Amino acid sequence: MKKKPHAIIFSGYGLNTEDETKATLEQVGATADIIHLNDIIAKPSLLDKAQIVVFPGGFSYGDDTGSGKAYGNRVKQHLGKALEKFLARDTLLIGICNGFQIITSAGILPGALIANDTARYSDRWVDLEVQGSSPWLKGTKTFSVPIAHGEGKYYAPEETLEKLKSENAIALKYVEGETSKHFSMPPNPNGSLQNIAGITGYNGRVLGLMPHPERAVRFTQLPHWTFLREEYVRNGKQIPTEGPGLQIFKNAVNYFHGK
Amino acid sequence: MVNRIAVSPKIEDARAESYFHVLKNIFPESGLTAAFAVQAYTIDAKLSAQELEKAGERLANPIIEAYAVGTIPEPESYAYAIEIGYLPGVTDNVGRTARETIEDCLSKKFADSEHVYSSLILFLQGKLSAREAESFARELHNPLIERANIFPQGKTIPVVVPKVKLGKPQARADEVDLDISDKEFLKISREGIRGRGPLALSLPAMKAIRDYFRKEGRNPTDIELESLAQTWSEHCKHTIFADPLDDIQEGIYRRYIKGATEKIRKQKGKKDFCVSVFKDNSGAIHFDEKYLVTHKVETHNSPSGLDPFGGSVTAIVGVNRDCLGFGLGAKPIANVYGFCVADPHDERELFRDPPSPKASDGQAKQKRQPLLPARRILEGIVKGINAGGNQSGIPTPLGFVAVDPSYRGKPLVYGGTVGLILRTAKGNPSTSLRARKLYEKQAKPGDYIVMIGGRVGLDGIHGATFSSESLSVGSPATAVQIGDPITQKKFSDALIREARDAGLYSSITDDGAGGLSGSVGEMARESNGAQVDLDKVPLKYPGLQPWQIWLSESQERMTLAVPKKNWTKLKTIFDRHDVEATRIGEFTRSGRVVVRYGGKEVMNMSLDFLHEGRPVNIQKSQKSKGPTLKSSQGRTLENSELQQALLEILARPSIGSISFISQQYDHEVQGSSVTKPLQGKGRVNADAGVIQPVLNSEKGVVLAHGYAPWYSELDTYAMAAASIDTAVRNAICAGASLNYLAILDNFCWSSSDKPERLYELKQAAKACYDTATAYGTPFISGKDSMFNDFRGFDAKGKPIHIAALPTLLISAIGVIPDAAKAVTIDFKRVGDLVYVIGETNDELGASEYSEAGKVPAVDAKKNMKAYRALSKAIESGLVASALSVGRGGLGVALAKSAIAGQLGIDVDLTKLQSSAKRADSVLFSESQGRMLVSVRRSVQKEFEKLFKGVALTNIGEVVQAATVSIALPGQYIDISLHSLTESYRSFFKNW
Structure with missing residues (x-):
């Protein structure tokens, strides 16, 4: 049996999607620990044992003073070096939603996430198109996942956007697809520049994205699964069990199994 | 600096x-x-x-x-x-x-x-x-x-430091002389000790206190009197439900609510799924061999009227603590909400204070303490639950808005939290920790009293006594607290992820109503005594009087009982999570609650007297005259008028889409979402939601709500029966089964000291008993708020009293074996057969369509058959969509399923099993027990076979054309899907 890659999921100060992220990683064959930020600051060598680091979603510091800012600054100040060391190895890191806001604030990825154009928190599904190349996104072209955020509009100055583009680091874009068509919703949920939903760094090994793939791992999490179920039933087909977000986590595990 | x-x-x-x-x-x-x-x-x-x-x-x-x-x-x-x-x-x-x-x-x-x-x-x-x-x-x-x-422009914006500056605290408590006249007693009760705010104690209660302290040979201190007022408050002791009413010696709670549960549990025998009911901060039922699910619904009305945002944040994070405070701590896995408000366009100006003789301009109006406009109350409430729920990482799969002018004085803000808890925690031989039940708790003598979370300030002083009074002149501004969800999330992580399973504390409860007085007073009963040192309580700012520290309702705090040997370990965990944990005393077996401040004893009372000393209040009800039944209008409406009526009803705030709320409340965090609050292509709000709380178990939890406050205008018995029937029916339509469904009651009454209102209450409680026992759905938890009255002044200075409609929210919670069997409300495919289950009677009374007519009655025996049959059909995978027919009747139900599916229908309602004959009655009657379902043709026979002895009518089919066509007695209406959708989405379109 291959050795399972190990993931560390950051927690504390209002992060809140650690449990489902852990369950998903374990489901696809990783081991995962949820560790409080303060414990990692106290012992950065904890990161030495991990192949995958996750900054999960949540509401660190209640988004007070700006989403991801307070947590991100804390990470930068106390763990900047340790994370550099972690990323100097052949490792993977993902920032999901608040985690994406945190890793941009901490300077791990460029740009910033600012208030949605509607200035309101929004929970809905979106359709994504994979643009860049990243170990996290192998084998997927388009997929649907939910978002839930108030500050998810990706912003970066023109030169940063150019640079991202030239480095093939714009990883995910909001596009018109299955769910936005089904529910007649605009594809871009927040006014993100160039419809950016996620970007990569470190040759694709670091992925930051606003949508929540860990909430799209079961068929019954889809917003229209009862509609789809009727299609399957009437066509005499087996009803699927997995959801489209699972692939991202499978990719992460496969990345290490491919070694 | x-x-x-x-x-x-x-x-x-x-x-x-x-x-x-x-x-x-x-x-x-x-x-x-x-x-x-x-x-x-x-x-x-x-x-x-x-x-x-x-x-x-x-x-x-x-x-x-x-x-x-x-x-x-x-x-x-x-x-x-x-x-x-x-x-x-x-x-x-x-x-x-x-x-x-x-x-x-x-x-x-x-x-x-x-x-x-x-x-x-x-x-x-x-x-x-x-x-x-x-x-x-x-x-x-x-x-x-x-x-x-x-x-x-040009003027400097000065620096303002909003620092709290209080005088020096007295190192002692004030003695309160109780050797006084009845008039003076009542004055203290109304205005508080030296005008500090109402104690809301009755005259007999005041006298019982005097007698107790006479025996003790001294006068009470202010802190003792405040503690008693808080502990005996309607808010904390539920006196109206507890005390004798007419010939019901044991009180209506014991007879009708608890009584129903006891009867049902006995009948269920081995199939009883209740585990912990009525005794803890939430009720709990069996989920599977490993887990229990808990549920609790609360209201936070008075504060939400004053500060809608702060009030509703507190509503939701407060009820989250009822979940964290269940057993040794359940993990919150879902929030639900319900807002009973006035129409946001209601322009009435209302004031808490009378006009002063000279005042006339706008400035003077401000000084009269205007109530916030109806619109801002709703906006604030919506924002508050957003902040509280989203920041805590708890999904909100379900909620509603109900509108009535009677909610203009005080809005009703319901917040509920479902929790998940392991039955037992494993032992750990290396630390000699024994395996133990997590749903039971017991503070032991010698355990430290530990306060965790936020610090104590003046927030929410007199919250408990305040919510037992109506909103009026002198409502204390400090009664408002603002929640801080992140502090709570931090200690929730420390508790649920670490301290609980490490077995570091023996009991826990929430610092909610009454603050430390409430929590320590309650937990002291487990060990039989407590001793507290108020000097040790961490404060937000200096200068608080001892009684204020004891009674403050500053948020995000809980109290733990921690065995001495575990203190260091526990403290380390909370330090790591950046949460304050402070030892403030010790549980004892002295039979007394002793509180010290500044080295002196400021409270020393028998626990028995504190909890049992309240004199029983013998209540008498009097049959209310009730409104005379208006007969329904006899005029036959034309097609176009009926069409217009349906469109108008869909455009009302109690019926139309609240997608702006559903979408801003995260309902997918924790990865447990199965059916969404907005269902189908057309995104229509559902009245039930299904979650899958244990990620590697297929089991689902169905949540549903039921309410019908408008019927209280005619008959509170019918109102309560319909509320239960609706909650049950909503749950059944989503996939629940009567065998495994529990309910919660939340009564919001007004003027409950009036005999007529007590009569109405008794009727409603009786309906609860009758209906719940008929369905076999036990109550597992409940709460009441009895004085939802506003007494103030209108724009002209005329005194005004607004009493909220007697309102009962029933929340249903059920467990289903396979979440993937859940059903949504949207029509799915062209050609599917459309059925109505249940009988349509001429019941338009207090309906969305008309005031006049008979109020819907519940025939539980008949309905039960229908519910069982539909559950079976859903379990067998035969049902493509199911929607419970509720407010607005079949007209609204047909429209909703069509809008949700973005599919037309062609149906004939003259085929219905119906005693309603007139077209408008058929379309809008709110007869209970009815469900609208669609079924694929290939299973027609199989489906129909299940409904032997049940009123089941195939009324038509789902069609390609984008129109809803309904044949009615003597009429035919035909409305485009587009106009229905537009109307349905119109009310809150720009919110």
């Missing part, structure tokens, strides 16, 4: 844009052309210039923001700047995070007296008058918790 750092956006700012649009929307005539927002941090701490620069760098994200120390960057030209900041002592979460950020970047801790205060400065451009600026300011702030200062 006070400094100010200002953070301003360098790029387009959606927040400022949003302020601009809000103001422009409300004041379309004004010359406002643009708004700019600057976030200010006022730092009351010793920091060097260099440190301030560093802090500024930290508080701004350089890509999008700039910071300035000591100056406020302002636009080149503007008409007015409005600064909005909190009043002293009001929870300032942004300020607190800024402080932690600065502490972290400077690697130094602020002193207790050092603080950071946040404020928002809004620069407004355009041609504006001073009067307009004042109107804007009024719209932008709530004077109970915030200040707004207005500055024309």
